[in-house]
Amino acid sequence: MPYEWLPPSTTGGAQAELHLWPYRSLPKKGFVTFFGVTFGMVSLPLLAVVGSPILWGLLPFVAVVLGGAWWALQRNYRDGSILEELRFWDDKLTLTRHNPRAPRQDWEANPHWVRVHDYGQEGRIEHYLTLKGGPREVEIGAFLSVDERRALLEEITAKLNEIRRPVPQDR
Known part of the structure; x- marks a missing residue:
């Protein structure tokens, strides 16, 4: 798949990091x-x-x-050298999109308020994914195939639920 979850040791302090890029049919x-x-x-x-x-x-x-x-x-x-980086922390979620011929785009929100929205058949593209949390709604993985976007929806939702779970306190 043209995306990968990076191991926690390489995320620079983030709990999780996801990199997405367009599929290359001609290496x-x-x-x-x-x-x-x-x-x-x-x-x-x-x-x-x-x-x-x-x-x-x-x-x-x-x-x-x-x-x-x-x-x-x-x-x-x-x-096709687009790269999207989604980083998860306890208190924030960031999405950075590196465009080939345009300035970098950044988005940040509190992960407790972020919702992943799947537009299904009604969006610009089938199963169009967006993240909403704060004043803006941003797309993610629009260059992925339909099956990859479905899998990505499940993985991001699971990661958000994991971060939202309260940490048990020692008494």
């Missing part, structure tokens, strides 16, 4: 393979015209195709 190794195969397939027809003036007429178009594919895939990687 960097796959990008290299795809680009190498594309380069080979586009260059193969040029072998027939090597040594003739036609090569120089076709070469700019081949360069535009390869350059465009390179630029489009790199842009896709940059746009």
